[in-house]
Amino acid sequence: MCIFCDIVSGKAPSRKVYEDEQVIAFKDIYPQAPVHILIVPKKHIASVVEVSDEDGPLLVDIVTAAKKIAEQQGVAKRGFRLVANNGPDGGQTVNHLHFHLLAGDVMGRMC
Ligand code: 5GP
Numbered sequence: 001m002c003i004f005c006d007i008v009s010g011k012a013p014s015r016k017v018y019e020d021e022q023v024i025a026f027k028d029i030y031p032q033a034p035v036h037i038l039i040v041p042k043k044h045i046a047s048v049v050e051v052s053d054e055d056g057p058l059l060v061d062i063v064t065a066a067k068k069i070a071e072q073q074g075v076a077k078r079g080f081r082l083v084a085n086n087g088p089d090g091g092q093t094v095n096h097l098h099f100h101l102l103a104g105d106v107m108g109r110m111c
C-alpha cells in the first residue's frame with residue numbers, strides 16, 4: 001500500500017500537471033515553493049537505492065518530463081531545483097521514488 005501508487009492508479013486524487021507512459025507529475029499537497037511539482041514513476045521503486053540497471057530509460061523519461069514541466073510552468077529559463085530525498089537522513093517520507101521540482105523563487109544553497 002503506497003499513496004503514490006494510489007495516485008498513479010487514480011484511486012487517490014491529485015492535481016495532475018503531466019502524464020506519459022512511464023511517469024506522472026502532480027502538485028505537492030504541502031508546497032514548499034511557488035511551483036512545487038512531484039515527478040513520480042508509475043512503477044513502484046522505493047528509492048534511488050532500489051533503482052536497477054533496467055530503469056535507465058525510465059530515468060531518462062523522468063528528466064525529460066522535468067524539462068517539459070519546467071517549460072509548461074514557465075520556469076525553464078529562470079531555473080528550478082530537482083531533488084530526490086532518500087532514506088531517513090535524506091528526509092524521505094513517501095517510500096516511492098519521486099523528484100521534487102521546485103521553482104518560482106531563488107533557492108537557498110544547500111551545500
Ligand atoms: P519526501 O518527503 O518523501 O521527499 O516527499 C514527499 C512529498 O509528498 C512531500 O512533499 C508531501 O507534501 C507530499 N505528499 C504526501 N502525501 C501526498 C498526497 O497525498 N498528495 C500530494 N499531492 N502530495 C503528497
Ligand code: ZN
Nearest residue numbers: 002005044096
Ligand atoms: Zn508506490
